[in-house]
Amino acid sequence: MKKEFKFRHRVKAYLYPNMLTASPNDFSARTISERSMSIADICESAVARGGAHTTAAAMEANAILFFKEMAYRLADGFSINTGYFLASTNIKGVFESPTETFNKEKHNVSFQFRQGEIMRSMIPDIEVDLLGVAETGPFIGQVFDVKTATTNDTLSPGHILKLAGSKIKITGNLSDIGIFFIALADGIKTAVSIKEVATNNPSELIFIIPALNAGDYEVEVVTQYSGGGAPLKSSRSSILNKVLTVM
Template sequence: MAEKIILTADLYDNALTEKKGDYVAKAAITGTLRNDGIADRIVAKRTEYRRETIINILNLADEEKANAIAENKSVIDGVGQYLLSILGSFDGEKAPFDPAKHKLAVSFAPGKFLRELLKLVEVQTRPASTGPVINSIIDSTTNELNGQLTSGSAAVIDGANIRIAGDDKVVGVFFTKTGGAAKKCPLLIHNNPSQLTVMLPALENGEYTLSIVTQYATSNKLVKDARTYTFPVVLYVGAKPGDDDRPVIE
């Protein structure tokens, strides 16, 4: 029997409706897991395979799955099914594919094991924090969600109470490389409570964490001390460490 899983969901006021007391739930992200982390979980179950062997097999499986998806094969594994799709409209039946207007994407449908596991998840709701909360970041160059960033490019950050306000020497949007110092975004293109568009600083290849520091509070009021929120998802510039520039499935 699967171990009980507790999912924490934050309740936010629904900005899309005027109904009083109408809230929407957003699951709180608990971190990022890559193949080395998956291998650690398998090793913890006392498998006879070495950790390095497991990581190598997982990496090879990822590569072959990605290649098969790029070949427009329907790929089904123990998690779900992956299908290639084409986004964008075409002008006429003989219109060519235009990378400026069209994009290849991958859709995902959960498999039986995941669907059954989700039925066992216990959801516990709580009022959302009044401080800043980051829900996602999209790289404007690649349109990738919560993943790869492009150095010096624009990015869109969604969340709640994330408007940057207060002492400019303290507040801002920061990217911190693992083991390095924080770099502040040099430009805020849009600065709204629920969405920021920022220009990323020059970032070296590697893993990064995203943090927001602001004195903004609801109703455009400022709090005395700046509050910090760090996005729990690990982001990266360049190839994912250990991925050897392999294709990435979104």
């Protein structure tokens, strides 16, 4: 008799319209994050589950030392392979001749991470619970930074950003309507001036990115767009589930 396989892990997801295919009947799954965990949270979880053989504080201190040294080596051009993930430096931007030198105004250095063999080996143990099609409302599928030609990655203030999705047309007169960049460091929102929005369609927004300090951001669309007819009485919002970085 074949032994029944039992999953050790579980993730939940909703279905959203797929922006990358032509069929309106295609969907893509978007996972629901239970919550964001810090290094301290992970260490406390490891000790609580058992088998850590140390204190949460000691584990956190060692983890911070590890990541500091890893970041230092990455910044010197080393590649990292922890088994759990691979990391390396990456240069973005166009060099217009073989003799052109690196220019911070045109080119960016970033770090890229990929899953390692240990993480890949855990995938068969994950069960996915699809919770159906997400509640109808605005949905940001992806953003494209024209200057760096990157998708869901980089932000270039003062340059064009293309945002694709569904029901994202900026409509309504409530005070919270608009396009916003949310700084992850402090939660401060920076609004996009409506004068800088060149295209305002249900499936696409094209606009100039406002002045932003270096750091990580989320992009949010808040609208009363109903899909046709009168605007909604209250606003609805969507936040892209990717972190965008200003170098």
